[in-house]
Amino acid sequence: MNDLSVKKYSPYFSECKTKYYEHFVNEIKILYKINHPNIVRVFSYHLYPEHTTGYILMEYIEGCNIDEYIKANPKAINDIFVQTISGFKYLEDNGIMHRDIRPGNILVSTDGIPKIIDFGFGKTTQEAIDCTKSVSLNWAYSTPEEFVNNIYDHKTEVYFVGKLFERLIGDNNISQLFKYSVVLESMIPPNPDNRISSFQEVVRNVTSENSLLVKFSKDEKNIYSNMADSFTGVCTKMYEDTKYVEDLEIITAKLSDLLQKSILETYLQSNKDLISCFVSGNFRYITKAVVQVNQVERFYEWWNQLSKDRKIIVLNNLWTRFDNIERKMDDDLPF
Numbered sequence: 001m002n003d004l005s006v007k008k009y010s011p012y013f014s015e016c017k018t019k020y021y022e023h024f025v026n027e028i029k030i031l032y033k034i035n036h037p038n039i040v041r042v043f044s045y046h047l048y049p050e051h052t053t054g055y056i057l058m059e060y061i062e063g064c065n066i067d068e069y070i071k072a073n074p075k076a077i078n079d080i081f082v083q084t085i086s087g088f089k090y091l092e093d094n095g096i097m098h099r100d101i102r103p104g105n106i107l108v109s110t111d112g113i114p115k116i117i118d119f120g121f122g123k124t125t126q127e128a129i130d131c132t133k134s135v136s137l138n139w140a141y142s143t144p145e146e147f148v149n150n151i152y153d154h155k156t157e158v159y160f161v162g163k164l165f166e167r168l169i170g171d172n173n174i175s176q177l178f179k180y181s182v183v184l185e186s187m188i189p190p191n192p193d194n195r196i197s198s199f200q201e202v203v204r205n206v207t208s209e210n211s212l213l214v215k216f217s218k219d220e221k222n223i224y225s226n227m228a229d230s231f232t233g234v235c236t237k238m239y240e241d242t243k244y245v246e247d248l249e250i251i252t253a254k255l256s257d258l259l260q261k262s263i264l265e266t267y268l269q270s271n272k273d274l275i276s277c278f279v280s281g282n283f284r285y286i287t288k289a290v291v292q293v294n295q296v297e298r299f300y301e302w303w304n305q306l307s308k309d310r311k312i313i314v315l316n317n318l319w320t321r322f323d324n325i326e327r328k329m330d331d332d333l334p335f
Contacts, residue, residue, distance in 0.1 A: 003059075003060035003062070005057075005058055005059070005060040005061075017052045018052055021049075021052040021053070021054075024054060025047065025054070028042065028045045028047075028054075028056055030096055031056075031058070032045065033094075034090070034091070034094060034096070036086075036087055036090040037083075037087075037113065038083050038084065038086055038087030038090070038113065038114050038115060038116060039087050039090065039091070039115065039116045040058055040059050040061065040107075040115045040116065040117045041058060041059040042056055042057070042058045042059075043057050043058060043059070044056075044057040045057065059115075061107045061109050061115050061117070062109060062110050063107050063108050063109040063110050064107065064108060065103045065104050065106065065107055065108070066080065066084070066103050066106040066107070066108050066114060066164075066168065067103035067104075067168065067171075069108035069112075070168050070172055070174075071172060073112070074172050074174045074177060075177060076112055077165075077168070077169065077172075077174055077177055077178050078177070078178060078179055078180065079112065080108065080112070080114050081165055081178070081180060081184075081206075082180075082206055083113065083114050084106060084114045084116070084161065084165075085161070085199060085202050085203055085206065086203065087114065087115075087116045088116070088157060088158075088161055088199045089199035089200060089202070089203050091116070091157075091199075092154045092157070092198060092199045092200065093200075097152070097153070097154060097156075097157055098116065098157060099152065099157075100118060101157060101160040101161055101164060102164070103164065103168075104118075105117050105118045106164075141160070141163045141167070142190065143190075144156055144159045144190050144191075144192060144195075145190045145191050145192065146192045151192075154198055154199065155192050155195060155197055155198070156192075157199070158187050158195060158196060158197075158198065158199060158202065159187065159188060159189075159190075159192075159195060161187065161199075162184055162187025162188040163188055165184055166184060166188055169184075179209065180206055180209055182205075182209070183196075183202060183205045183206055183209060186202075186205065187202060204316050204319065204320075207312055207313060207316040208316060210309070210313070211313040211316065211317075214309070214310060214313055220302065223298050223299055223302045224299075224314060224317065224318075226295045226298070226299070227295065227296070227299040227318070228317075228318055228321045230274070230291045230292075230295060230296070231274065231275065231278065231318070231321070231322070232321055232322070232324070232325060233286075233289055233291070234271040234274065234275065234285050234286050234289040234291060235271075235275045235279075235283055235284070235285050235322075235325055236284045236285060236286060236325070236326070237283060237284040237325065237326050237327075237328050238279065238281075238282075238283050238284075238322075238325050238326070238327050238328070239281060239282040239283065239327065239328055240327070240328075241281040241282055242279055242280070242281040242282055242283055242327075243279065243280050243281050244278065244279055244315075244319050244322065245277070245278050245279060245280055246315075248308065248311050248312075248315070251277055251278065251303075251315070252300075252303065252304065254273075254276065254277040255277050255296070255299075255300045255303065256300065257273075258270075258273050258274060258277060258296065259293070259296060259297060259300060261273070262293045262296075265293055266292065266293060267290050267291060267292060267293060268291040268292075268293060268296065271285050271286065271287060271289055271291060272285055272287075274291060274296070278318060278322070279322070
């Protein structure tokens with residue numbers, strides 16, 4: 001069984017107890033519905049609104065904050081960066097903003113797993129965000145330019161996470177150890193127009209950096225290229241709600257199902273099903289475009305024997321191809 005810790009809301013100043021009780025309840029609502037290895041888990045909670053108090057039963061993290069961990073383990077900076085970005089990407093994917101990004105709110109366990117904690121000031125993207133009330137304004141870092149227009153969004157979170165790692169690297173003089181400097185530089189421009197737009201893009205750029213060390217044979221490149229060409233040859237438009245499928249097991253299962261449906265065919269019977277292996281949401285496609293079943297079979301067989309890391313690189317390259325497909329507003333019906 002996991003070790004547990006208990007967090008209690010117990011107001012110090014009576015005049016603020018209702019306000020901060022709301023923050024406490026908000027943290028529960030956010031944490032209770034998310035599950036990611038780099039985000040602290042909440043298992044249960046007990047609220048006593050009549051006393052404006054309550055308890056959260058949550059994952060116990062044996063370790064220290066990210067600042068202390070990097071000081072003691074400077075060579076871990078790359079792995080900690082990648083894992084932390086993964087946690088914030090998960091929050092972004094689920095429409096959650098932390099709004100209090102600082103070293104004390106990222107703990108690292110003794111086995112080197114960063115955990116994002118303390119969502120008392122978190123907000124979902126469905127809620128209005130007043131950046132003048134963001135805890136981040138109390139940081140020692142310069143604030144991003146979007147604060148002038150009272151904007152706080154995921155792009156702002158990218159900025160603060162980038163500034164956190166910039167300081168970690170500078171304070172510990174480990175720039176020579178950090179291999180994602182180009183990615184980090186794209187995260188911290190004060191002007192949001194010059195900044196990378198999302199944690200999704202950060203992850204993709206990290207994957208691209210890693211892929212430089214991985215080699216693929218000419219035959220592998222041909223298999224990949226045939227699949228990419230087939231996809232872009234039948235998918236003509238994507239929409240605002242179109243998302244790329246990231247779960248490797250889901251992609252594998254959908255490809256298998258697609259091939260089962262076409263086992264006696266020379267050409268795919270559903271181009272829509274091919275596209276759905278890699279994207280979700282609305283899209284337009286050509287129904288009569290011809291995609292050979294044996295091309296998909298070759299890709300599926302190759303995909304199945306790839307390691308997880310190599311699959312991620314292949315997927316990242318496919319997404320780069322998909323990015324070239326026209327994106328439209330949802331002004332008419334798809335399909």
